[in-house]
Amino acid sequence: MSGPDSAVQAASPPGTAVPPAAPYARPDGKAWFVLVVLCFVYVLNFLDRQIISILAKPIQDELGITDGQLGRITGLYFALVYCILGIPVAWIADRTNRVKVLSFACAIWSAATLFCGLARSYPQLVVGRLAVGVGEAGGVPPSYAIISDYFPPGRRGTALALFNFGPPIGMALGVAFGASMAAAFDWRIAFISLGVVGITTALFVYFFVPEPEKGRLDAPPSAPAVEASAGKIPSAGSGFWSTIRMFFARPVLILTALASGAIQFVTYATLNFTTLFLMREKGMTLQELALYYSILLGVGVAAGMYVSGWLVDRFGQKSKVAYALVPAIGLAAAIPFFLGFVWAPGWPLALLFLIGPTFFNYFYLSPAVTLVQEEVRPDQRVLAGALLLLIMNLIGLGLGPTYLGMASDMFRVANPENSLQLAFYTLTPFYGLAVLLFLWLAHAIRKEEAQRTKP
Template identity: 60%
Template sequence: MSETTIPSSAPPAGGSVGRNAWVALGVLWFIYVLNFLDRQLLSILAKPIQDALNITDGQLGLLGGLYFAFFYCFIAIPVGWLADRTNRVWVVSIACGIWSAATVAFGLSKNFGQLAASRMSVAFGEAGGVPPSYAIITDYFPPGRRGMALGIYNLGPPVGAALGIAFGASIAAAFSWRDAFIAIGAIGIVVALITPFLVKEPRRGGLDQSAVAPTDAPLAPAPATPAKAPFWGTAKSFFANPVLVLASLGSGVTQIVTYGLGNFAVLFLMREKGMQLNDVALWYALVVAIGMGGGIFASGYLIDRHTKRSKTAYALLPAISLSIALPFYIAFVWAPTWPLALVLMLGPNFLNYFYLSSSVALVQEEVRPNQRVMSGALLLLVMNFIGMGVGPTYVGAASDWFRTTHPENSLQIALYTLIPVYLVAIALFLWLSRVIARRLKTEAAR
């Protein structure tokens, strides 16, 4: 599989955005929708899966947390290295086919061991979807338009989650939870087959400046034909850059909340708030689509607007949004009824995800174009291994532990224990803003 650069399909120079860029963004966005839809089906259909296979909250946490995160995060690194040196579109297409086939296998599983094997295979495939897509989009959209483009792309998770809730819960209610996994996996296989015909590989760094800057500079433009980036050199540069490390850590700690809540919210609402599967298919889907989708879209717009004034906005926007989200989160967990809980959940769903577009855009602009896939994979490694690995695993284990003394509300207590995590995430993003501000001050004094 060799790299193919097609000049006629390359994005136009300057600040304009051509049709091919929007087509590429649309296709990659839809693949991300399927990516997150496949991933979220487990949390959406947790209760019928529990009832059918008699698995615990802790086992659910392992399936959606540590088992998934281990494969997802560490496979993303070699996949990122491969995509930086080959055709990124083909990497995305093959990855989509792998995770979709694994989703079908999950629907056919008969016990926890088979569920775990299928889930890890889903993670194996999904590891190749997002990092190459970040880099493809960055090479289709010029600086100053990337925050919005990546914000649109990052609408994939809320749309995927909302569609998963609506269709997954509806299919499960009408037929069975197995049919939901099989149907959605089949759609993904078809999309994987047609992707290379719709998206062309853009030239790496084609819309960046002509000079090459150091890897730790705020913006690292590229030569017209960038050399292939070394694996260990890229990793060393990434972890030697305090801006990239803090952005990854802040995002990872934030994801402890988002994945911890996201993997158990439906089970929490059904088991402890009295919600039914049909209610989930309609009302919870709307809350996720409006809240998470609106927050991610708004964050992309605000990033493009405020980072033109100061790069500290990459850190301050997530810090501010998480500070506002915290009281809404506490109220959501406390709410005595599911309708009130859903209304209050709009707050954290809207505000919890400002970090995503911010950190992705910051990392993509912080490194050389030929390091973007690998650097995106390293970002995902850190933030997903912390967030995805710890969040669901911890919440599930905590719920099992609290059930011995509080059988009626063990998940509620487990979710309350995520409150200090918000404070740590806010502190990390404020620290990041100080590091960026010091760098800007040093550069201005030169």
């Protein structure tokens, strides 16, 4: 990718935000090509992760698993492997070729998805699911860092927002493709087909995506900036443990992860059980899911991610407080729509209310990812991104679906007809917790910015 004549080798001082790049450092065609390819890999990443939830009803019917078992296999079991392996894989990627790490990871999770389609029992499905987690541990953090080395500061929010179209596209394609295949043939065909496509994509990434030079678009800090930051923000070297200490010592970084985890508790719990909820308690069919719900997911989530990324790029230039206020406002706006979705007596009204949460629930992701990538040095980006995902996913992916499945099983004893509805209602307080944490993050950002401007 073309950039300033003097490609920047020096890293910014430990624990400080990366200064804006030169205004003439614009992303070229290669950068956009890489972004499209990485977004497609993310589509497969999320599609393979969510396909088991999308096809929960036919899988439950054939294998006889409960809501609690479904919650654990889509939540806790997957998240433990995904999060634990994500840190060492990210450390390796920071020090080696990130593109190769990504391609190997894509091949592993795709082969595991294919295996899930061959499972004949719940334990076999668990093994396949764990293997998917092993592969996906090396998927997203390397992509964050690769994109950050193709797009300069001031454009990363939009670029990462476009990259984060992967989940909504994956959700939409998963519902449309998975439900259609299950209705026409068998749920196993959907898993096997996705596995084959993923392995092919992994080979394409390995041979055709170039590894960018680390930090070439990050301008070196001026001497006054270095002096201003000295002693005020925790420093760190580039080592594994020093980067981890830096991350957990900075309130801005840890609050970003905790606030994002709180809302992911809601989003993953909701996402992993919505198709089952719509079919079992709202009366939707697989064919109706493939058409209406897939469109809602694809358009709504993508719009929310893009709008939030655009907002932080625009308002974050004056103050990074926008990285916290944009998610806080969006999540507060989602609450009444979420309650309407859970209450609605039929699926048409439920889908109408679901537009609100589908749009606003993901206002956190692009700001959170961009803030973390901007607040660490180029050689810390993969590991910092993995730490963000570790905390978010342990709380959200690990506990959200697990909790909702257990709650549904508990309510099912006395309320077999609407156990999932009652379980969904209990997610509401977590919206409030997420809003409060993002407001706390806004305070921490203001405090850190004030420290940096002191003489």
